[in-house]
Every structure is written in structure tokens, then in C-alpha cells.
Amino acid sequence: MNIIICHNEYAAPSGEEHAISEISSLMRENGHKVEYFFRTSASIKNKKDKLKALFSGIHSPEVVNALNHLLAKQRPDLAFVQNLYPFISPSILPLLHRNGVPVIMRCPNYRLFCPNGLFLCKDEICERCSGGHEYWAVLRNCESDLPKSIGYAVRNAVARITRRILDNVDCFIVLSEFQRQKFIDNGIPENKVVILHNVLPNVSHNVESNNLGAAITFVGRISPEKGIEDFVDAARLLPDIPFNVVGNYETMSALVKKSPSNIKWLGFLKGKALDDVHKLSRILVMPSRCYEGFPNVITRGMLFALPVIASNIGGIPEIVENGVTGLLYEPKNVDDMVAKIQYLYNDVNKCMKMGIAGEAKAKHDYNREVIGQKLEEILWKKVNSLKK
DSSP states (O other), X not given: OEEEEEEEEOSSOOHHHXXXXXXXXXXXXXXXXXEEXXXXXXXXXXXXXXXXXXXXXXXXXXXXXXXXXXXXXHOOSEEEEOOOTTTTOTTHHHHHHHTTOOEEEEOSSOTTTSXXXXXXXTTEEOOTTTTXXXXXXXXXXXXXXXXXXXXXHHHHXXXXXXXXXXXXXXEEEESSHHHHHHHHHTTOOGGGEEEOOOOOOOOSSOOOTTOOOSEEEEESOXXXXXXXXXXXXXXXXXXXXXXXXXXXXXXXXXXHHTSOTTEEEEESOOHHHHHHHHHTEEEEEEOOOSOOSOOHHHHHHHHTTOOEEEESOTTGGGTSOBTTTEEEEOTTOHHHHHHHHHHHHTOHHHHHHHHHHHHHHHHHHSOHHXXXXXXXXXXXXXXXXXXX
């Protein structure tokens, strides 16, 4: 099968780029030919670029012409779409539909219904924009940048009113049952929404299930919605336990300066360096405040037989089985998080038992063969349904 992958890369590498890379690899492993149709946000440098991004996010004749040329040349059997903003836009979807190319759209966030994609505003869960009320993104200035909030709201409203996405996408891939239900609740037909978990991350070294480190570790984007402030507060209340933070912390340097001495800020790590941090950890903590889809940091931690303490929100409870592979706590409740950390940290046998259970779940449910087979079923189902 000839497949074209359409994706607008973010200015900085993200989980979406990792996911699209893994998916394209799975496609090639299964014998498909893959062609990329990519744009990047890294080119946005000044106000002029931002203005161009605003208009191109609504409609981009330049991109439509480029894709039209590619379609004539490649004649793909299927289009796999992920992020369309700001330089691709939903304007490519009617073109694909007119050319008889089935469209599968992977949706790792909630951008179809929420201008910022998170269902989060001012550090609280917010679904006010759902149902055609994008003006809330402007009224609440969700991006803390009024022109940006206006731009996001406008492009979402145009996409909704023109139905370019709803009428021209044959299948929406989401990452969890929680996310699937949100899509259905927001008007996406149930038969168009399918779940495809992320494939298990690769680790560079063999993992020993009986390894038990000393640190409580956070891995991920250092930003308020990821609950990093709650993690720091927990460390302050547990001064005798070492805490690690892995991630680029430049945007929250003030938090670093006022953090307690038992926290090590390790910066962005990957490969062996990241694996080594996991090996020296006892527990992985995922303190997110937002509706997570399928955090790769959790399954990576599970591969290292680390029990996971995580907030009970979004798709997280579908990965972390409370009392089996880790413990769940009430989002934003630092006292609850601290109590869970103390309980598990001091019970070595339970810590190891949960870690081993998590490792087994990750290897069984999210391995490359399982996810690859599910992806194949989705691809062929959509191609065959169009032929009928």
C-alpha cells in the first residue's frame, strides 16, 4: 500500500514526532511504501511569521497546490494525518476526499474541540469551547497571549463550521478509551473512532526486574499542566528522599531556584543517560493535571520495572492499574501524592511486585507486534470500506 503521512512538526521535538516516526516504521515493516508531506513550525521567528501561521492555519492554497502535485505523482492508497496546524491546515482534507484517498487522522490531543488541544485553561480543566463556543478561548485568553488565543479560536471555529475535518476524515485514531468517549461526546460518530496505543519505547540496555533504586523520578515536559509544581511540593515534604527531574527546565527556571535541595534537575536526557536514571529510581511519578492521552514516559518506566504513582486523570488509569502496577491519587492533591509515595517507598516488596507487574503489562499489551497488528487492521479496514 502507498501511504502519505501529513504532519506539521512542532518548533521543538515532541511526543507527536516520536509517535509519527514509530508509526511510519511500523508501516514500512509491514511492507507499505511511505511518503512524507511535512511542514514545520520551527520557521516561526517573528510577528510576520506568526501572522502567516494564523492565515495558513485557516486555509493554505500553497499547501493544497503542493499536495495536489504530490497526489498526481504518487497516487497514494491512504493518507495518514496528524497535526495540521499551522502550515498545513484542514484545507487538504477535501482535496484528499475528492481524489478518493481515505483519510485516517491520529489525534493525540483534543484540538478538534479545544483551541489549545488540552481541555485546560489557567491551570484548570476547561471544556467551555466544546459545542461551538470557541469564543471562550478569547474571553479567558487561554494562551496568555491574546492574539494567539484569537488565532487558535478562529481556526478551530472555521474548521468546525466548514466541516472540513468531520466530513472528510474516515477514521479518527485516539489513544485511550477516555479520549474515545470524549470524541463521541463531542459529535464524532462512534464508528469512526478507534483506539491505537503508542508502541512501547525502545531502551538501550537490558532491564533487571529486581533492580531497586533510591530516587523518585519525574520525566517529561517541565510545564504547569504536567504537575511539576506538585512534584516539587512533594519533594519539599519528603526531604529525606532523593527526587529526580528529567526534562528541559529553562521555561520554569524560577521553580528550579526555589526548589528544595533533595531535587536534582537533570535536564533533557535520552538514550543510555535516560536509561541510567530509570535504573537508579525506585518509583516513577506522573503528576499530570490535564487529560493525558497515552504518556510514553509511563510505559518506559514500566519497562524498567518501576511502579508508577500517577494522577487519576484522562487515560492514565487505563495504563496504571491502581494497586497492581502502581497507585493513583487525586489530581493536584499533593498530600495524597506524598502519602502514596511514602507508603510505596517504604514497602520494598510491594514496590518490586508492582514494578514487575507493570513490566509484564507493558511488554504484553504495548509491544511492537501487538500495536503493529492493530495498525494494520485499521489501515486495511479503511481502504476496503472505501472500495465498497
